[in-house]
Amino acid sequence: MPLVAGIDSSTQSCKVVVREADTGALVRDGRASHPEGTEIHPDRWWEALVSAVDAAGGLDDVAAVAVGGQQHGLVALDESGAVVRPALLWNDTRSARAAAELTEELGPRAWAEAVGSVPVASFTVTKLRWLAEAEPHHAARVAAVALPHDWLTWRLAGHGPDDPDLEALRTDRSDASGTGYWSPATGEYRHDLLVRGLGHDAVLPRVCGPAESAGTLAYGPNRHALLGPGAGDNAAAALGLGMVEGDVALSIGTSGVVSAVSATPAADPSGSVAGFADATGEFLPLAVTLNGARVLDAAARILGVDHARLAELALTVPPGSDGLVLVPYLEGERTPNRPHASGSFHGLTLATSTPGHLARASVEGLLHGLADGLAAMVALGTRPDRVSLIGGGARSEAVRRCATSVFGTSVEVPAPGEYVADGAARQAAWVLSGAPEPPSWERSGSQSYAAAEEDLSATAAMRERYATARDLVLDRLGAGN
């Protein structure tokens, strides 16, 4: 039976799965860490990919490969195929002023109509404007602009400084829709918006269809495997989960993401919802926070405990943390657009000054950010029939249980796994099959967390208290200068 590989080059690590193309059965997997930071040379991603592939037993026997990846990161290439400067990642907020300028120039409604989203600092077009203003010598050298997954796919096809064919760059609809210069509604690039950011035109990766081959692998001895077009990580996760309309995914990775499959493109002039495309030919409106699982990492660090103990502590305290609220803007925030904000605890009393309260308020704070995102999606027409929790943070028992009270609904927790890498593998199998639909792969082992009566009765008051606290935050010292 042929094998396929799926790769997830995400913010904190690279993960590889090798699966049977027909059944989706897991054959082997591997992972490797990425360095910390919001500015990373793409060579570090390549090195991690090579290590993760080695850990997964190599790619010699696979018939197709696809790459899912963190969205938006700016990979600027010169004429010789060299990377012009380290990539600015989706969670690098230095382009916040450029985002505000660009939004003001056209107006939020025009941006939403043109490209489905109002650009915030995460979007590639704002990073290009920052580059043009702050490092004009680098901007002048830019001959092509790619995203993390486009660049890795290009490298897997054997390109790079030794074979710098910029015209061979490929991407897909889902990741192109996070650039700020591609329209999910028309399926066309807006080179005028690219020029508005960068100051001049550049080669952009050709946008492949959902199951179109992006070329052939040139990695080690394997020169015959097909390359899939890849996808942005959220669209890859949707494919890995087999999401259909009515499914909402809450992903708690480095980012917090609420996403839902839709048959129509979204265009939200308020900027809360990004109107992205998915990896199957449909659309994937989503709302993203900068503060996902790292809020849990920070709370565990403050308390000097590991994740398991953090969860135990959190679950000693009732829903609503007796009024203690964390506004979790530890990295600034993207939804709402507050790139310079810092985090704040509100409602501290002698009674709430306990490790348990701090733990539960931290878990609830990150979930409130996602609940606000879901509310914005619902206002635009999303119908959440089933809510699933994925990403590293979903491994926490406290996240699972607190989610029922913050969201006021039951949640599904799919069996712990690498759904972005799985989605990339499923895309690879789809490309290999040449069929009109992706292969149906069975998924088992979901757990259901039902909302208890006392959880549900706390929801409205908690949401209201969070909404009051949400606006009472200080900017980070020195931020925005």
Ligand SMILES: Nc1ncnc2c1ncn2[C@@H]1O[C@H](COP(=O)(O)OP(=O)(O)O)[C@@H](O)[C@H]1O
């Ligand atoms: N059991 C756990 N409880 C809470 N957080 C966890 C747990 N396991 C992993 N994490 C957190 O999940 C994050 C990594 O999740 P992942 O989805 O792989 O992120 P990304 O895709 O952004 O690289 C890390 O911040 C890590 O600390």
Ligand SMILES: O=C(CO)[C@@H](O)[C@H](O)COP(=O)(O)O
């Ligand atoms: O910016 C977005 C989507 O718009 C993020 O979802 C990134 O794509 C990073 O994802 P993770 O590494 O947190 O999974």
